[in-house]
Amino acid sequence: MEQVIRIENLSKFFGEVCVLRDINLTVNKGEVVCIIGSSGGGKSTLLRCMNLLETPTAGAIYIDGINIMDKNVNVDRLRTKTGMVFQQFNLFNHLNVLDNCTLAQLKVLKTEKKLATAVAVSNLTKVGMADKLGYKINQLSGGQKQRVAIARALCMNPDVLLFDEPTSALDPEMVDEVLNVIKKLALEGMTMVIVTHEMSFAKNVATKIVFIDNGIAEFTGSPSEVFGDHGNVRLKEFIKVK
Numbered sequence: 001m002e003q004v005i006r007i008e009n010l011s012k013f014f015g016e017v018c019v020l021r022d023i024n025l026t027v028n029k030g031e032v033v034c035i036i037g038s039s040g041g042g043k044s045t046l047l048r049c050m051n052l053l054e055t056p057t058a059g060a061i062y063i064d065g066i067n068i069m070d071k072n073v074n075v076d077r078l079r080t081k082t083g084m085v086f087q088q089f090n091l092f093n094h095l096n097v098l099d100n101c102t103l104a105q106l107k108v109l110k111t112e113k114k115l116a117t118a119v120a121v122s123n124l125t126k127v128g129m130a131d132k133l134g135y136k137i138n139q140l141s142g143g144q145k146q147r148v149a150i151a152r153a154l155c156m157n158p159d160v161l162l163f164d165e166p167t168s169a170l171d172p173e174m175v176d177e178v179l180n181v182i183k184k185l186a187l188e189g190m191t192m193v194i195v196t197h198e199m200s201f202a203k204n205v206a207t208k209i210v211f212i213d214n215g216i217a218e219f220t221g222s223p224s225e226v227f228g229d230h231g232n233v234r235l236k237e238f239i240k241v242k
């Protein structure tokens with residue numbers, strides 16, 4: 001099985017404080033890995049280590065077999081391989097929908113304008129936003145913004161998409177339109193790592209679920225293992241209050 005991400009004995013300290021301890025995780029091609037757990041447990045930090053938005057303190061992270069902590073790693077190039085979708089969208093608010101999706105193609109990948117536009121339109125079509133190409137970001141709903149953010153990430157042709165609570169900032173009625181796009185990508189075989197509080201989504205879409213608690217990967221398993229009978233009291237408690 002082709003490994004897109006392999007994390008070995010990862011630890012992260014902020015100053016003296018250990019927020020991730022000895023994490024091991026493998027993400028195979030085509031997998032959808034959901035990261036769940038209580039607030040402050042280290043989920044975002046773990047995800048952000050995967051594209052060096054945070055620098056790990058110890059351990060190793062391999063993306064497509066390359067140790068990203070190697071001094072020679074080109075961070076811009078790494079981030080084209082590991083597309084990130086944030087809770088707060090992080091779109092370029094002064095640009096329209098189309099330009100949000102072509103900018104990095106033009107600047108980072110040096111794609112020719114015509115091709116960049118075609119790739120953008122194709123990905124915006126995939127997320128149901130092709131009819132809004134000329135819209136400014138502030139003319140969009142939260143769900144529409146997040147779908148543009150997903151299209152923008154797809155335009156870099158990443159090997160894996162990283163999502164940090166992609167629906168947490170949305171009004172309830174917009175959650176499904178974003179989750180449905182992510183489900184569609186899962187069916188197409190896109191490799192994804194998703195920090196989420198949407199338990200039914202994780203249950204239905206994940207190939208693997210990691211429960212992070214106080215910086216420790218307390219439990220890793222299939223949805224039926226995580227939601228089934230097991231002896232992990234902390235995970236049981238977490239699922240119960242969800």
Ligand SMILES: Nc1ncnc2c1ncn2[C@@H]1O[C@H](COP(=O)(O)OP(=O)(O)OP(=O)(O)O)[C@@H](O)[C@H]1O
Pocket residue numbers: 014019037038039040041042043044045046
């Ligand atoms: N830049 C930082 N400097 C210092 N401490 C930080 C920093 N970023 C995160 N932390 C701490 O690291 C711990 C883990 O934070 P993290 O954001 O990864 O948790 P989380 O599981 O994503 O929580 P939430 O569900 O609330 O998003 C927390 O105690 C947080 O205060």
Ligand SMILES: [Mg+2]
Pocket residue numbers: 043044045
């Ligand atoms: Mg977080």
